[in-house]
Amino acid sequence: MENISDQQILQALKKTQEEFRFPDAKLELISEECFPDMFKALKECFLTDEPLEKSLEMSWSSDVEDLWLSALRYRMSLMVVNENNGDIMGMRVIRVTKQSDHFNIDEIKDEKVRKIVDFFEYSSENFNFFAKYSISEMFEFFGLGVMPKYRRHGLGTLLVETGVKFLCNLQKPCYIKGSASSNYSKKIFEKCGFEMLAEFQFEDYKVDGKVVFDSTGEHKSLKVYGKCLK
Template sequence: MENHKGTCLMGLSKESIEKAFKKVTPDNLPEELELKLLTNDMQNDAVLFMKQNFVAHEPLIHLFDVQWDEDTEKYWRAVFDHGMTLVLTSKIRGEIISIRAIDIVRKTDKVKTTNVADERLRNLLEYLNYCDDNANFFEHYGTDAAVHFSGLAVSESYRRRGIATLLLKCAVELIETLGLESVHIKGEASSDYSKKIYEKFGFEMLFEQMYEDYRVNGKQVISNIGVHKTNKIYGKTVTCLK
């Protein structure tokens, strides 16, 4: 019999997500900051924020020398359209200072690379597909769909202040209060900082790929490796609160 665990995620309404968000209680949130769900009217600012603060500091982007383009912007807008992304804003200036991007992924989702013209982007997407194939996330958890922690960005002036940890905790709490029986969460960590945070919250490591060991047709693909040496795929099963 085919397994349909997780399919209820695809039917989540905007109202149910907003109701769950109201139950999220961020600990030690700095007085000058406010936690919000990213709404449609914030998308343009959010896209610009990711361009300035995610691309500039994401190890995989640098390793594959990927440039921001129209396809990249479309990707983030599609993530934001799920209505689950968490945003920290400044109460004083009203500007975004951090984003925890969240969407929903299905077992049948797989990035097609054959029609990607940019070789650098194609190489990155093929690498991500390779890691996903080895992690076997959906088979491991026996589910058809999962919540995906797809990216984190923090403005320069707020780094090293526990913002990433705070947002991951809030994101897990959001999932716990969705009203579903249980939910599986998938996340990737390309930096040592993000790995520590996932592991702090009890995420299970499903696969680790050393950057220097990744090869295509016997040829090493990634060079100029910096302080971050591996990419890890994580998973976690969350039992939702009643």
């Protein structure tokens, strides 16, 4: 998938834009020039709303930013922009992940980021997505967010559906992995036809005998989902 050209990405985007329908909104790639605005949107969507980040009372740091950049650098992430005022309404972050990829924990100074990365590494070690499908690389739905003022209108579901259509329009057989820590994102993945492959209860994940994520409220687990595009 590393050999996907910019031209192929733009062609897939154009076709996906032709199929995209949401009132007063347009679909765009998340380009480097809009990263500052995207980081502001990610702060609002994830630091206060996502169960793991909320449980740790995480704040924005250079390590948090680097984590998002690790996905955004693939230039395949999508955002919905309000045509009237330029607001970012929501985003579907997409990255390419290879079997050989691993985060370098030693380079992460933010302890809370380390805890989140450790948990996702733990989930990957205990459920091998690559072995499940006998593959060596995949597309990963890295983050889904809808800005608070634009919620409850179906935009989250539409962003997942649009992400799938975008990858379909690349016209390459592929596999998509998604991880959901909130009940809302779980419902969206299942509504969009993803197969639930594994589940990890937050209360079962402990370090030095202590539950790491102990304030997740109604959200009790991480679920791993998969979808095959042929």
